Each structure stands twice: as structure tokens, then as C-alpha cells.
């Protein structure tokens with residue numbers, strides 16, 4: 001495919017369906033986009049002790065994030081230097097050594113080859129140090145969230161995140177002890193569609209009243225008699241048909257493909273005692289004014305382009321893993337605000353189950369839409385429109401652009417960035 005071909009698939013507010021369905025474009029995305037950006041690797045709290053590891057997949061490359069003796073973290077490529085077998089099969093764990101299941105080549109936690117069976121069969125000059133596991137060239141963390149880049153060069157992590165480092169601040173600042181930790185495991189699901197469908201949907205307030213209609217109808221009419229925010233509350237909030245709250249919530253897009261949408265009109269009901277204790281702890285750490293400032297940040301979903309989504313106020317993180325052009329995995333993590341009463345974590349877990357679990361009515365509506373869309377775009381290719389909200393944009397004070405919540409601004413921003421990665425030179429984060 002020529003560069004001109006890619007450029008011709010995105011024209012202002014219209015995009016050709018081939019960007020979702022063509023395996024050659026997916027291959028180009030892996031090479032030009034995912035291998036050049038910063039991708040989420042893990043949270044530091046998942047691997048606290050030396051030898052702790054967790055698997056990740058970056059641009060299709062299987063990676064082990066491993067805590068080192070010196071407390072640093074390495075991202076090792078999980079491919080044996082002998083004949084390419086997958087060395088470690090476990091999702092996570094603690095290991096002194098990684099031994100390949102094929103012929104037993106054995107690696108230390110820092111990737112060095114330390115065990116070579118049939119050593120006598122190799123030439124005397126065979127150098128173990130030249131046959132370790134390869135490392136991902138760049139790794140960097142911000143407030144406990146660890147990212148890696150398969151590109152040896154490019155913007156640093158903070159430059160890459162730009163104003164969207166605020167998505168991490170928005171979660172961590174809410175912790176009275178100043179830290180969060182991954183807690184509650186991970187929800188995993190997959191859908192038979194292209195990864196971009198998910199990234200668009202995460203910034204789409206135009207769809208809930210329709211795509212989630214059946215879930216809305218099923219929602220209890222009186223949502224007042226329970227103490228936790230659950231699926232019914234979320235669906236009831238989605239049901240709002242007037243545009244007022246969407247106008248107010250807004251969507252804000254930044255260079256680099258990042259964006260966020262403002263909060264849904266719902267509040268997390270919290271037992272008064274827990275709320276009092278939480279506010280007292282937060283104020284003790286930050287003072288009254290700063291605590292109010294922290295809690296005033298009202299966002300529903302913030303996207304770190306291309307494949308990461310924070311629901312910071314509910315301590316959720318969604319990691320999207322493109323597997324094939326028409327198949328995508330999603331991992332959803334829940335975090336605990338250190339120093340907050342247990343009810344706060346319970347609320348976050350309830351939310352992850354209601355909105356982000358494979359059995360969630362809301363989530364399954366979206367997955368069905370993606371799968372059907374993938375099929376129809378394959379069967380009947382053509383142009384798609386992303387024109388809603390055009391001409392309504394205003395400047396935001398952090399160098400971004402803001403539009404009403406129903407605007408397709410974030411998607412236009414994603415595609416503008418996508419085109420620059422695929423067709424042009426490496427874009428800068430800001």
C-alpha cells in the first residue's frame with residue numbers, strides 16, 4: 001500500500017470503512033503506530049517484589065514486565081533466543097528463573113541466559129551473554145503507571161502524554177495516601193471487531209440512548225433505594241434524552257489523539273460515614289482547597305491514544321489490545337485508593353462489574369454493535385461520517401479543543417492522529 005492510499009482513506013469528517021477491515025492496514029498500524037508510541041505495560045503495584053512478573057502484549061509482541069533486584073522494571077520479550085518458543089506461559093507470578101519449555105534454555109529475571117542444556121554441543125566460543133531475552137528499548141513510569149515503547153527513540157513519556165497525564169493525576173490525587181494499587185484482578189473480554197471501534201465508542205455520548213435502549217428499558221424505574229451505584233443507575237443516566245447534560249459534559253481533544261469526555265449526570269452514593277472519613281483524610285493530606293479542586297475534576301472517560309482509557313473517578317483502567325484487524329481484546333483493571341475507607345474500593349468494584357465486566361448488559365450492547373458493524377463494513381464497504389459537532393469547537397485552556405458532549409470531535413482527532421502516524425512522519429505529542 002502506498003502512503004497516498006492510506007491518506008486517501010481519511011478525508012476531513014469522512015473515513016473509509018477499509019480502515020477497520022483491511023488486514024494490510026492493520027499490519028501498517030502495528031508498524032507505524034503501535035511500535036512507535038508509548039503503550040501501557042502494567043502498574044507497579046502488580047509486581048512489587050523482585051522476580052514478580054506480569055504479561056503484556058505491545059504491538060502484537062508478547063512481553064514480560066519483570067521487577068528487578070534493583071527495584072527497577074524490565075520489559076523482556078517473551079520469545080526464546082534459541083528457536084523462538086514462548087518462554088513463560090503464565091499471566092503473572094514470581095520467578096527466579098524463566099525456563100523455556102522446549103529445550104530448557106533458562107534465563108534470569110533480567111533476561112540473561114544462565115542455563116544452556118547440552119552445552120558441550122556448542123562451539124567453545126558460544127557466548128551466553130549474546131543470547132539473552134531481548135528487552136523493550138524504552139520503559140518509563142508516571143505515578144505508578146508503567147509504559148513501554150518498542151521504539152528506541154521518540155518523545156519521552158511525559159511529552160507523549162501531554163495534558164493527558166492529568167488522567168493519571170485525576171485517579172492518584174483522589175487517594176488520601178497519594179498512591180493507588182491494582183486490586184480486584186482483571187476483567188477480560190474480546191469482540192469480533194476492529195480496535196478503533198472501541199476507542200471511538202469510549203468518547204461517544206450520542207449512542208447510549210439508542211445502543212443501550214434495551215438495557216435502559218430493563219432498568220428499575222426507582223433507582224433510589226440502594227446504597228451503591230449499579231448498572232441500573234448507569235443506564236438510567238444514559239437514558240437522558242435532553243441534550244443539556246451532554247452540552248455541559250463536553251468532549252475535549254488534544255494533540256496526539258488524546259481526549260476526554262465530561263462526567264455522566266450521576267453520583268456515586270456513598271455511606272455518610274465513609275464519605276466523611278474520606279474527605280477528612282483527603283483534606284488532611286492536601287488541605288481543604290486542594291481537596292475540593294481534586295474532587296471537582298469531572299470526567300467520564302479519558303483516552304490516552306491509541307489504546308488506553310481511564311475512568312479515573314471510579315478507579316478503572318481499560319487496556320485495549322488489537323489482536324487482528326477484526327478481533328480485539330480488552331483488559332479492565334480496578335484500582336484501590338490508598339488511605340480511603342473500604343467502601344470506596346467496594347464502589348469501584350461494583351462499578352467495574354456493572355459497566356465493564358463481560359456480563360454487563362451495557363458492555364454487551366456495545367460489543368454486539370462492534371461485531372455487527374465489522375461484518376457490515378466488510379460486506380458493504382463505503383464511507384463513514386464523523387461530522388457531528390463540526391463548527392462547534394472552541395479552544396480549551398490546555399492547548400486542546402472542546403466541543404459539546406455529543407460531538408464526534410474526539411473521533412476526528414483520533415483519525416487525524418492516525419493518519420499522521422500511518423501516512424506521514426512521526427507526530428510529536430504536543
Ligand code: FES
Nearest residue numbers: 080082083100103
Ligand atoms: S526454543 Fe527455547 S530452548 Fe529451544
Ligand SMILES: [Fe+2]
Nearest residue numbers: 208211362366
Ligand atoms: Fe456504550
